Amino acid sequence: MRPLAAGERVLEYKGEITAWRDAIRRHRREGVVGHTFLFGLSDGRVIDGSRGGNSARWLNHACAPNCETIEDAGRIFIHTLRPIEAGAELFIDYLLATDDPLDEDVRAQYACRCGAADCRHSMLADAA
Numbered sequence: 001m002r003p004l005a006a007g008e009r010v011l012e013y014k015g016e017i018t019a020w021r022d023a024i025r026r027h028r029r030e031g032v033v034g035h036t037f038l039f040g041l042s043d044g045r046v047i048d049g050s051r052g053g054n055s056a057r058w059l060n061h062a063c064a065p066n067c068e069t070i071e072d073a074g075r076i077f078i079h080t081l082r083p084i085e086a087g088a089e090l091f092i093d094y095l096l097a098t099d100d101p102l103d104e105d106v107r108a109q110y111a112c113r114c115g116a117a118d119c120r121h122s123m124l125a126d127a128a
């Protein structure tokens, strides 16, 4: 809707705060495939954007994103990393983690095709 300056706080990642264990159990029970809206907090809990979440849960991943996430007192905020033109899509680096062994299926599931010059070809934080 309007241009953004670098360092602007544009959104809060909202949702129900819960324990990882409960969020994963609910996710499996509801059988959702392909999408999770779980955002990990540094204290070990998670924000479940599928419960009371907002549009922040639809932000896509990019390896060279124009936004970053900042945790502040148990809340997650989306901040711009550089000036962004009106109408441009906002991206964050998902930096995902998985407990699954990194076999080909798992790598494929988290593949990134963002097209950045330094694309690491994965939405996982540690894809090496």
Ligand SMILES: [Zn+2]
Pocket: 062, 063, 064, 112, 113, 114, 115, 116, 118, 119, 120, 121, 122
């Ligand atoms: Zn990428």
